[in-house]
Amino acid sequence: MHELSLNSRALPRVSPLILKLFAAYSRRYMRRRFHAIRILKSCSLPQDLSRPVLIYLNHASWWDPLLCLDLARRWFPNRSSFAPMDAASVDRYKIFKHIGIYAIEQDSIRGATAFLRTTCAILSVDRNIVWLTPQGRFTDVRERLIQLRPGIGALAARMPQVDFLPLAIEYTFWTEPRPEVLIAFGEAIIPGREACRSAAEWVELFSGALRNTQAKLARHSYRRDPLDWLVLDRGASGVSAIYDAWRMLRARLSGATFSCDHQPEKWT
Numbered sequence: 001m002h003e004l005s006l007n008s009r010a011l012p013r014v015s016p017l018i019l020k021l022f023a024a025y026s027r028r029y030m031r032r033r034f035h036a037i038r039i040l041k042s043c044s045l046p047q048d049l050s051r052p053v054l055i056y057l058n059h060a061s062w063w064d065p066l067l068c069l070d071l072a073r074r075w076f077p078n079r080s081s082f083a084p085m086d087a088a089s090v091d092r093y094k095i096f097k098h099i100g101i102y103a104i105e106q107d108s109i110r111g112a113t114a115f116l117r118t119t120c121a122i123l124s125v126d127r128n129i130v131w132l133t134p135q136g137r138f139t140d141v142r143e144r145l146i147q148l149r150p151g152i153g154a155l156a157a158r159m160p161q162v163d164f165l166p167l168a169i170e171y172t173f174w175t176e177p178r179p180e181v182l183i184a185f186g187e188a189i190i191p192g193r194e195a196c197r198s199a200a201e202w203v204e205l206f207s208g209a210l211r212n213t214q215a216k217l218a219r220h221s222y223r224r225d226p227l228d229w230l231v232l233d234r235g236a237s238g239v240s241a242i243y244d245a246w247r248m249l250r251a252r253l254s255g256a257t258f259s260c261d262h263q264p265e266k267w268t
Helices: 002-006 016-031 064-075 087-092 094-098 109-123 151-158 199-223 241-254
Strands: 036-040 053-057 080-086 101-104 128-132 163-172 180-185 229-234
Touching: 016 064, 016 094, 016 229, 036 199, 053 064, 053 151, 053 199, 064 080, 064 128, 064 180, 064 229, 080 087, 080 109, 087 094, 087 101, 094 101, 101 109, 109 128, 109 151, 151 199, 163 199, 180 199
Parallel strands: 036 180, 053 128, 053 163, 080 101, 080 128
Antiparallel strands: 036 229, 163 180
């Protein structure tokens, strides 16, 4: 199966212009709908990623692809990012075909073969990243019985020099009218540095790593302590334009400092 990873014809096409425009639109779209995007300081991105990377995450929301696109553009500007998606969704949102999304036919042998062929081809290049939601469906962040599809295990068996990096995501309300986006990375797993495992055993290992990362993220989400987090992006604040304008006027007349936030904090 290793020869599948060398088939360059399997690589998805990416239009740099469309990707740049769509990424800018997506970031602006998210900033209007979320209060902040925060990463847990104790679970930030590893600094020694020099190999191909597969970032696998829990599938918490419809927002996941836009969030991953934003993270890819701002955190990995010198790498090319790709992601598989259900073929029906790609047909519905055709712009995805131009930004590194590749269609996969789910629940079929042909689809599984195409997934392995394309993903191995991508990960045969050091500067490439694949973003994967191996649960295959939307799941509540409180669901602790994590069941990943077997494809990620088959990839680990074929690509021993790839960093498999768990990423936990939550969308939650704290003190503001708009929700927070919370993320945390786990420890990277490199199959070639681990004991030899079957594909099913790799799935279990990755499931446990993602489960532990989600649990740590949940504990800090519960604390709601801004000092635990690094703010990657700040979105919309305040209640409404008219009410916030009145509050700002009152603050200026009284000489006080004005903030749109319901509970102002120091942004880092």
